Amino acid sequence: MTSAPDTTLYVALHGKLTPHSWRDPSTAASDAYSLFVARSSAMGWLRDPPHDGCGLxxxxxxxxxxxxxRMAWFQASLPAHPSSPSGTSPVQPFLACVRDVVTRLGTLHLKAAQILLPPITHQGAPRTEARLLQEAGWFTDLSPRAKTTIRLTLDSGQNPAIRSAAPHLLTWLRDLKQDVLTDLSLTYDGPITLQPAITDTLWHGPANHHITLNATLAEWSLDAIAWLATLLTHAIHQHNIDTPLLLSTALSPGPTSPTGNR
Incomplete structure (x- = not known):
């Protein structure tokens, strides 16, 4: 199965995944693909068959x-005409499914993540600021020690849109009243580069036009990264960017970066 660049959702996890002691990958009956299919089907997120009109x-x-x-990666195709009115880029349920699969496989020590963010199309209603702030409540009662300094790169491939939108995008993000993603600053350091690179045909690659930010994230987890990705999808829609963007995020070096299992 293949999908167009505007309807491809892709996630790659970089770091280390320590297999569970009871699980031998060479003899296990289930792999990442079958586990992902089973979990997304159980949650009602899988379109099976792909054109049945149900699922995400x-x-x-x-x-x-x-x-x-790059210890794990997952790729799915979004419907060209989504049935859900809540938004057309279901990155949060997608990453929840990824989280459940890797938890079944082993203990995750995440160093970086890469997510392809398809643009929100006119068929679906983007998340509102009110909904994003409501979802941010999930991170309210975290320990202050969970706060993590990160770097993130947004790349629009062969489209220069992200660079011209950067000042307004950064102002919009700073003005949003939330405590999940804070201390945002634009840096002129090079982009986060993760290998192997995403295939150019999955988006409008190769990587070329980018902005890189420093920030503080409420915690270093797939849940928080999923919220971040959803926020950025909404933000780029607000600034009329209608091309897929590649989000790369990684722990910043330094004493404030957590070293525990995430």
Whole structure:
């Protein structure tokens, strides 16, 4: 199964995944693909068959590579005419499914994540600021020690839109009254580069036009990264960017970065 660049959702996790002691990857009956299909089907998120009109995505591919730096990746296709009015880029349920799969496979030590953010189309209603703030309540009661300094890069590939929108985008993000993503600052450091690079045909690649930010995230977890990705999807829609963007986020070096299991 293949999908157009505007309807591809892709997530890659970089770091280390320590397999559970009871699970032998060479003999296990389930792999990342089958576990992802089973979990997204159980939650009602899988379109099966792909054109049945129900569910959020159709499965493309997935892999678990425990000895590689990119230890797991998942790719799905979004419907061209989504049935859900709540938004057309279901990155939060997608990453929730990814989280559940990797938890079944082993203990995750996440160093970086890469997410392809398809643009919100006119068929779906984007999240409002009020809904984003309501979702941010999930992170309210975290320990202050959970706060994590991160870097993030947004790349619009061959489209220069992200660079011209950067000043207004940063102002909009800073003005939003929330405590999940704070201390935003634009940096002129190079972009976060993760290997292997995402295939150019999955978006309008290769990577070329980007902005890189420093920030503080409420916690370093797939839940918080999913909220961040949803916020950015909404923000770029507000600034009329209608091309897929590649989000890369990583722990910043320094004593405030957590070293525990995430």
């Amino acid at each position: 995505w159709g499965m493309n591919d997935a892999a678990y590579e425990p000895t590689a730096t």
